[in-house]
Amino acid sequence: MGEITVEDKAVAVPGELLAKGMDCIPSYGTYREGENVYSSRLGLVNVSGKVIKIIPLTGVYNPKRGDTIIGRVIDVLVSGWRVELNSAYSGMLSLKDGTSEFVARGADLTKYYNLGDYIMVSVSNVTSQKLVDLSMRGPGLRKLSGGQILKVNPNKVPRVIGKHGSMVSMIKNATNSKILVGQNGLIWLNAEPKDEVIARNAINMIAENSHISGLTEKVKSFLEEVTGKKVEIVERPENEGNDDNGENSHDNSHGNNHGERNYDRPRRNFDRNSDRPGNRNR
């Protein structure tokens, strides 16, 4: 019979023993060695039943298939764009996945995305060699014109979005701004200058106080104080998400995804490329 050796919500460091026995299931941020489960990240332990995962407190962004992120174009190639992702790895947006328009041979690709442009993209594939493929196919994926880019710790992104997008919707409604949150910690913000400052301060406040409980209430009173308006906490029903259009659904649905991903069962990431005959790395 297995035994969990740490308490729920305790801080774990990499290599720390979390559980003994084969009936404990390692999830995100943990690994099994022999019959024991150890932590591979610095973060808070989350025990639900027999599933143990670590909610990381720090760390850089690691591209994951299905993530919606904000990237910056760093190179325009013959048939695509290279995109910086606030990560150790850069991504490749091929012409095929970058635009649905017909592009003639030898066309100037800078008229779609130019150097330094920020774009909202989704990660379509990550190979075992960490080659990241990006795609612009999907709702709300586009070039981000105007506005400013804010950087937060990628591990705080779920808090910035809030439960079912409640936090980010609250800020958007209170400051009348457009906000897009990328899973890689980049946030695009566009509003009237005064409101933008308020939204920016609110987001920084969330990132700094992400471990505090009752954060939504705290941010709400902050927003009410600076805007002088009544702020409502909007919580979306669980099943709502991708079906309505525009920016709202987009980042909110990602809040959902992120909250639920890696939650119940350990999720194996199948690597499409690993079955290819040419790939002999495994």
Added chain:
Amino acid sequence: MNEDNRTHLLNSLKQGIRADGRSPEEYRDVTIETDVVANAEGSARVRIGDTEVIAGVKMAIETPYPDTPDQGNFMVNVELLPMSNPEFESGPPSIDAIELARVTDRGIRESKAIDTKRLCIEEGKHAWGVIVDICPINAAGNLFDAASIAALAALKNTKLPETDKIDDRLIVNYKKKTDESLPLTKLPIAITINKIEGFLLVDPTSAEEKAVDTRLTVASMDNGELCALQKGGNGPFTVEEIEQMIDLGISTAAEIRKKL
């Protein structure tokens, strides 16, 4: 910075608001700590918002230059560490590092703040060389001001080490510091004023720095006198703009000098 973000920044500047909520003439919080490096004769850590710079002073005994046999030497060196900003690369000093060192050096040198004649120990033979090394720990904009403030705070903090005379040579004993400070007579601070399409602003963040057209570094002393000016970037200034920038530079420097 791409055109879209630049236009956005200009739109808020038109209303007198910067991205982080400051007004164009507003500085971020400045904190100055001294005596932060044990092996240096004087040192300081300066924080301007998220920007953090460490400056250290080493004292060495050198032979004076033949054209100034009765004077000591003063030198500023800046290394832009890759850990402080992903855009910096390791290797030989970049043009930006050299410019930063020169502007910092000039502000202090031309103010004649260090009495180099008093650094001379024996004319033509021995004199103190003052070497200021500046390292950014986090480069989040406005390294020019941070370097200048850190260099001055470190010089002010410096205590000369003890020396032993063996035969005709002077050996420095770095393990023991004397009570003697550097002959620092003035407090020159360089403030860089940045111009973005007719808007003047101090203390830019790294995002703002990418949009800056032209900048003017204004070094002034405690009595409000100018000691050095250095222009950088492309583009012209009008005479009125220069006057405005100098006034802004002197008043900002006076505010920061209170924290030294």
